[in-house]
Amino acid sequence: MIVIDAGHGGSDSGAVGNGIIEKDLNLEISQYMANRFQELGVPVTMTRTTDETLNPTDRVNRIMNAYGANPNVIVISNHINAGGGDGAEVIYALRNNSTLADMILSEIAKTGQNIRRAYQRRLPSDPSKDYYFIQRETSPTQAVTVEYGFLDSPLDDVTQLKNFSDDYAEAVVKAVMQYRRLPYTPPEGANVYVVKSGDSLWSIARSLNVTVEELKAANNLSNNLLTIGQVLRIPQMEEPPTTGEYVVYTVKAGDSLYSIARNYNTTVSELVDFNNLSSTSLSIGQQILIPSEVAIPPVEQPSGDYLIYRVQSGDNLYAIARRYNTTVNELMSINNLSSNLLSLGQEIRVPADGQVPTEPSVPSPNYIDYIVKSGDNLYAIARRYNTTVNDILNANNLSSNSLSIGQRLRIPVSDTPTTYVVKSGDNLYAIAREFNTTVASIKNKNGLKTNNLSIGQILII
Numbered sequence: 001m002i003v004i005d006a007g008h009g010g011s012d013s014g015a016v017g018n019g020i021i022e023k024d025l026n027l028e029i030s031q032y033m034a035n036r037f038q039e040l041g042v043p044v045t046m047t048r049t050t051d052e053t054l055n056p057t058d059r060v061n062r063i064m065n066a067y068g069a070n071p072n073v074i075v076i077s078n079h080i081n082a083g084g085g086d087g088a089e090v091i092y093a094l095r096n097n098s099t100l101a102d103m104i105l106s107e108i109a110k111t112g113q114n115i116r117r118a119y120q121r122r123l124p125s126d127p128s129k130d131y132y133f134i135q136r137e138t139s140p141t142q143a144v145t146v147e148y149g150f151l152d153s154p155l156d157d158v159t160q161l162k163n164f165s166d167d168y169a170e171a172v173v174k175a176v177m178q179y180r181r182l183p184y185t186p187p188e189g190a191n192v193y194v195v196k197s198g199d200s201l202w203s204i205a206r207s208l209n210v211t212v213e214e215l216k217a218a219n220n221l222s223n224n225l226l227t228i229g230q231v232l233r234i235p236q237m238e239e240p241p242t243t244g245e246y247v248v249y250t251v252k253a254g255d256s257l258y259s260i261a262r263n264y265n266t267t268v269s270e271l272v273d274f275n276n277l278s279s280t281s282l283s284i285g286q287q288i289l290i291p292s293e294v295a296i297p298p299v300e301q302p303s304g305d306y307l308i309y310r311v312q313s314g315d316n317l318y319a320i321a322r323r324y325n326t327t328v329n330e331l332m333s334i335n336n337l338s339s340n341l342l343s344l345g346q347e348i349r350v351p352a353d354g355q356v357p358t359e360p361s362v363p364s365p366n367y368i369d370y371i372v373k374s375g376d377n378l379y380a381i382a383r384r385y386n387t388t389v390n391d392i393l394n395a396n397n398l399s400s401n402s403l404s405i406g407q408r409l410r411i412p413v414s415d416t417p418t419t420y421v422v423k424s425g426d427n428l429y430a431i432a433r434e435f436n437t438t439v440a441s442i443k444n445k446n447g448l449k450t451n452n453l454s455i456g457q458i459l460i461i
């Protein structure tokens, strides 16, 4: 039996800052959790399901009335911290041991969030009592307060809270299920695999079409031991599907993510997410991608904005030119194309307003989308694409060199890459030898999953 308490509410906002209102995020996390416990067949009650003001007495009454004064009831009070720290922490009652709190933190850590500590806090005026009423007034239930991160963190909590709060909520659900030794199944659509009897890393890797090394790296496994019911993240080796179109916006003096989001009728967190930004600070000249389904361009649209169009099966330049009210010659010119052959997935610029800017502006760097794979590091990637670690850090607004598998990087390529048009009789091995490179490198740069080539296909070497 679970009681989920969304901290604060109504006239009590809790902590506020950096676009996060604690009471709202608490409720979002709590609703996610309640739905999941319901799915998993665990009795669950919430102290509030709306933006309601609750005084401590009301809150305690709702907790104690849900399933009675019962030590088997687990109370999870959800909060967002403030005070400038970084990471998650859990407070547990003086009457309990730390097992559940530790399990919650250990699951949250697996999502990538930093964890601080599990602790108890005593009332200074009576050290035999808990400091917080949510523990003090709810005996004999097992009451934990989970603080998921700091909304005024100087590090990465703010972005993580905006993007990954569902993962944190899921981590708590999983920890509670394990604590109670109840069967856990991940949410529908999650990129996870649950280990079954008879599985091995090899059999799982084969069935998922990844390597054992990739599987181990994605799950931070240091050995090959698996336990039944263990949840493995499936390494994402392919680009996530995209909608095909986005608007490129170049940051100007005075811009902020907030002003750009407002102009384009989207949200800061959507922009952060879509551009894989690790901070909300921008630099002049930085290019921000704006998802086209929300991109209603501002009235005073700066010239030189392009839509990026990803070539689909069956496309040709004539059809694309007609669709975007331009000509084949103009498309070839703004994309520096030397032939009108296209390859599937190729990204080309199309004029956002159907007009080509009259004078070409300073040549902006081209970018290649790269999905980080097991074993990658920035130095190796920079070398492979003939760029520098700093250029990659800047292009992605990254402040650290650490990468995670599946992360999407924009790799600046200063020159138009060498291309090769496949001819009859060619194969990847011969082409690789001719250009003094490797089959793997060519496949990598062109997103090829097999060695099959088609005549006329354009390869980036």
Ligand SMILES: [Zn+2]
Pocket (backbone or CB within 6 Å): 007, 008, 014, 015, 022, 079, 080
């Ligand atoms: Zn709070």
